[in-house]
Amino acid sequence: MGITKTEIFTEEQNRIARIAKVLGHPARIAILEYLFKIQSCICGDLVNEIGLAQPTISQHLKELKNINIIKGTIEGTSICYCIDQEVLNEIQATLTKFLSPFCAREKKSC
Amino acid sequence: MGITKTEIFTEEQNRIARIAKVLGHPARIAILEYLFKIQSCICGDLVNEIGLAQPTISQHLKELKNINIIKGTIEGTSICYCIDQEVLNEIQATLTKFLSPFCAREKKSC
């Protein structure tokens, strides 16, 4: 059917999956990597850097904004995108906690 | 077009995206959570636990096997699935490294 049965899963399971899904495309990984390196940039920079059409980059930016991992501030005619470090930390913590169940439960520290 | 242009991205970018994509469905998150909790189980257990049809669970297991995060060993008529702890650790390290670029580069330890 192509439609995910979100209602049979917990909030947390859906949340983890939603985050991972957004990270599940190399263009979005490339955008984040570039932002890590360059701190902030505008859409046009990413079009040049990555080599996908402007509407395609814009669409990927939208999906990254959906999980708030990036934020954009209007600056003249362009929009300055950067990582939201706080959200990034939360996402990192969420994934680490999920993927390190034994560290989190049995050991206490890794 | 529905087809990802993998050729314009680096191996590492594609690898991270491939891992995240597999984690990008709540059923697969639920399967992993169950395996974390229960250590090992058979397909039928997951069908009961999660509430999706057997072919659907089987398909999700296949995708998890594609990134080797789980492995299955034949045991009579059933197949015993469990987490591959070594691969899990690698995946966790890969995602943490990607999502903590400043920790990895500037600080050295987090």
Add this chain to the structure above:
DNA sequence: ATTATTTATCGTAATATTGCAATATATAAT
């Protein structure tokens, strides 16, 4: 050999995703 049990595969329908051309929107500069 037959039957029961368990999982994988095939086929298919419904929906989602990816990518881009064309166009709209919005601000800056002249």
Add this chain to the structure above:
DNA sequence: ATTATATATTGCAATATTACGATAAATAAT
């Protein structure tokens, strides 16, 4: 007001994903 610049949105085609019924395959028990 007009033009240039930058980004978002719309519409569409191609492909991928999700889900499941039907069926195949493979072993265990009788």
